[in-house]
Each structure stands twice: as structure tokens, then as C-alpha cells.
């Protein structure tokens with residue numbers, strides 16, 4: 001394959017070969033960044049259509065359920081830009097209280113907003129709309145962030161910016177799909193993966209509650225939290241979960257704190273929650289451990305650790321049902337529902353092994369109660 | 375893991391075709407190389423053929439179909455004596471442990487939603503046609 005041969009094909013081949021080498025050595029990086037930019041652009045388009053679809057779906061639902069006097073579209077649009085400033089942690093003293101205050105204010109504001117947008121919606125639908133609004137906001141944020149990096153990359157032509165976002169794109173899209181699934185679930189009131197904690201404790205109440213073993217139920221024991229009192233395997237159990245079937249989470253930490261103040265002789269605290277699995281771990285597997293198993297911003301965890309752990313020296317048992325982030329936000333899968341049954345068995349076994357008869361125990365089911373009645 | 379990937383039939387055919395072409399063109403290229411003197415026409419034909427077959431295979435990789443999921447409600451009778459049990463598609467307003475209506479079988483107990491779960495559509499059809 002040298003120049004000078006009289007074969008025309010050889011010359012063409014050599015010329016092409018040379019051209020390819022020149023193009024790639026001079027413009028290889030540029031071509032690469034163009035390809036990457038294109039894939040980011042596609043993702044931006046997809047995220048945009050997802051966001052718009054989510055918003056329209058939400059607006060339709062609000063119109064259908066809430067019967068507002070004016071079109072809620074403008075209100076929803078402006079609410080998608082809602083922001084929350086978390087407190088400064090440079091001086092960490094009292095940061096939990098400050099954070100709780102901000103979160104309370106935020107929650108109240110959202111509730112008011114939903115009430116204004118959907119005045120006719122009942123408690124359940126209002127909670128669902130609130131959560132769906134939250135999901136729509138999440139989706140909007142993802143879209144805005146990716147679009148920001150796309151435009152920034154295009155403007156600056158910085159390979160670093162483009163590469164950074166392109167390489168995370170598949171993970172970002174996965175997360176966006178998860179949020180989209182959550183929104184759809186909230187709008188229709190389906191149980192989600194995160195509902196498994198309340199589901200487990202509700203199964204306990206349903207399995208043990210009967211005419212001979214009446215369930216004493218206190219609705220709204222603390223805001224959006226129900227308390228059930230019944231006999232489980234000879235133990236006096238106080239069961240705490242958010243109020244369903246609307247998409248509520250409540251403040252389980254607050255409820256546990258109140259309960260510990262009211263009932264002096266509690267001997268053990270059991271908590272059930274959904275937990276993130278690592279890739280390769282089985283969905284719906286139930287694992288045991290100690291400590292306050294509860295996610296979120298840490299306010300409720302702090303309260304439980306403070307009230308149960310420090311003040312009362314209460315042993316805390318945790319049960320976690322493993323699921324991926326998509327499963328946690330998406331509709332409840334069969335594996336997770338089966339995991340709930342497994343967790344019930346383990347929980348009963350734990351109660352029998354680690355508490356005595358006539359003990360007072362607290363069982364808390366942590367998670368979103370969307371689609372879980374009692 | 376439990377979610378097996380469903381691939382469209384057309385993509386499967388395309389993939390197999392790509393693989394087949396790849397082998398054919400590799401052989402053509404090989405013949406080009408071993409012939410004395412080297413047959414450049416065959417080598418170039420083989421190379422462009424390889425390029426096309428790789429393209430075909432990458433096209434085929436896009437045809438992965440996600441399994442369709444449906445949300446179903448598992449309904450039982452609230453009376454412990456009755457063994458009524460059925461699955462139906464989730465309806466808005468359903469929630470776990472919702473009691474409604476009267477049992478279709480014993481008409482003394484109430485209908486009780488035992489579970490609401492997401493299922494593979496195929497699995498759901500299997501359950502519907504063959505209830506446990």
C-alpha cells in the first residue's frame with residue numbers, strides 16, 4: 001500500500017485514510033464535543049416535554065378535583081420556581097430547630113397554595129396534589145439544570161462542562177423518570193415504593209385487630225399522624241404511621257416524642273422504613289439493624305434520637321425494606337409488597353424475642369402513606 | 375434482574391443479520407489479505423462491509439422494548455369465613471384496606487382491597503386466566 005501504484009483504488013483508499021487521520025487529529029475533540037452536545041440537547045428536549053406533560057397533567061387534575069374559579073395554570077407555573085433557603089450551618093447550634101422552622105413554613109405555604117388552587121379538594125386529594133406539585137417542581141429543576149449546562153457548554157465550548165453533564169446524563173434521566181413516575185402515582189393515589197413502611201404496620205393492625213382485640217385509634221395524634229393502640233402477642237403496642245390514604249408523611253419524630261412524654265414505661269421502639277438498595281441487591285429484601293431508620297432532612301431523626309435515645313435510653317430496632325430510588329418513587333412493585341409480608345414476620349419475631357409480655361412498645365411505620373388506608 | 379429485557383423481533387433479526395454480514399466480510403477481507411499479491415479491492419470491500427454491519431448492529435440495539443406494567447388491586451372478602459379473591463385493574467380512588475360494596479360471593483362481608491401492586495402485564499394476564 002504505497003503511493004505510486006497504478007491501482008486507482010489504492011490511491012483512493014490512501015487518500016481517504018490520510019484524510020480521516022488529518023480530520024481526527026485536528027478536529028477530533030471538536031467532533032466529540034459536538035456529538036456530546038447533541039445528546040445533551042436531545043435530553044433537554046425530552047426533559048422539557050416531560051416537564052410540560054407533568055404540568056398539564058397536574059393542572060387537569062387540579063381542575064377536575066379542585067374546581068377552581070380561575071385557571072390554575074399560571075399559579076402552577078409560578079410555583080414550579082418555588083425555592084426554600086436552608087438555614088446557615090456555619091454556626092451549627094440549633095440548626096435543627098431552624099431547619100424545622102423553615103420546613104414548617106414551607107409546608108404551610110404549600111398547603112395554602114393547594115387550598116387556593118383546588119378549593120374543593122378533600123384532605124386526601126389535597127395531600128396528593130401537594131405531593132404531585134412537589135414532584136413537578138423536582139422535574140422542573142432537573143430540566144432547568146440540564147438546560148443550564150447545555151447552554152453553558154455551547155457558549156463556552158468548554159469540553160469539561162460538556163463532558164461533565166454528558167457522562168451523568170443516563171443517571172439524570174433515570175432520576176427524572178423516577179420523579180415522573182412519582183407524579184403519576186400521586187395524581188392517581190397509587191401506593192408507591194416508599195409507602196411500604198406504613199403498609200407493614202397497617203398489616204400488623206389488620207392482622208391482630210379483631211373484636212376480641214379492639215384497636216384504639218387516635219386520628220391526628222400529631223399533625224397528619226395516626227396512633228393505633230392494640231395488643232400484639234401479649235404486648236401493648238402503640239403503632240404510629242402517617243394518615244392515609246392521602247400522600248402524607250407527617251412528623252413521626254414528633255409523634256414518638258409526644259408518646260414518650262405521655263407514656264412513661266415504654267420498653268422498646270421498632271421502626272420500619274424503605275431503604276435504598278445498592279445495585280445488585282435484591283428488591284424487597286428485608287434487613288434488620290439498630291438506630292432510627294428514617295430519611296428526610298434529619299429533623300425527625302434528630303427528634304427520635306434525642307427523645308428515645310438520649311432521654312429515655314430506649315433500645316431502637318430498625319427494619320429496612322430494600323428498593324431502588326426508582327422503585328421508591330414509582331408505583332409499588334410486587335417484590336416490595338412481598339417484602340412487606342416478610343417484614344411483618346420478622347417484626348413479630350423481633351417483638352417476641354426482644355420484649356416481654358405486657359411490655360409497652362412503639363412500632364413506627366415511616367414513609368409516604370399514598371394509597372394506604374387503615 | 376427480575377426485569378428481563380424484551381427485544382423486538384425485527385431488532386433480533388437485524389442483529390443476527392449484522393453479525394452474519396460481519397463474519398462474511400471478515401472472511402472476504404481475509405481472502406483479500408492472503409491472496410498473492412494482496413487483493414486491495416477485496417480488502418476495501420471487506421472493510422466497508424464491516425462498517426455497514428457494525429452500523430446495523432448498533433441500530434438493532436435500540437429496539438429494546440420495556441415490559442408493559444399495569445397496576446392491579448387484589449380484592450378479598452372482609453369476612454374471614456369467605457374465600458372470595460380476585461384481581462382487577464387499579465381504579466382511581468382505590469387504596470389498600472379500602473372497604474366497599476358487598477362481597478360478590480357471600481354477600482354478607484364487604485369487599486376489601488388487600489394489596490395494590492404493579493405487575494408485568496403478561497403476569498397479570500396469566501393470573502386473570504388462572505386464579506390461585
Ligand SMILES: [Zn+2]
Nearest residue numbers: 451456477480
Ligand atoms: Zn365474601
